Amino acid sequence: MSKTDKPVSFEEAMEQLETIVAQLESGDAPLETSIELFQEGMRLSQLCGSKLEQAERKIEQLLETEQGVVKKPFAELEANEEKGESF
Incomplete structure (x- = not known):
């Protein structure tokens, strides 16, 4: 939460963070x-x-396999893609 307890979106927080970094870098x-x-x-x-x-936990892919539909966590899918494996 921000100082005013208003929820801040990821994009807003990143924008604020970038502004702060620029201010600090200016010296x-x-x-x-x-x-x-x-x-x-x-x-x-x-x-x-x-x-x-939170977003990573929410992102799950459904894959069709020989046994039917299987839920796979997003992180596992990323690891498989990095290894060059397909679904």
Whole structure:
């Protein structure tokens, strides 16, 4: 959640995080402001990571096999694709 407790979408959080990174990289902010920006950036980073984990858990592919339809976790499908294996 943001400081106002309004739900933030993944895209909004990433946009805010990119803005914070740009501000920190510029080196123009005073130390106290930089620390606050860093803390907010860490919070947003954790939020984005959490949202990605939730999405990954939701993404399951249904594969037809000889035994019928089988649910496979998204991460397993990615690993198989990296190895060059097909469904």
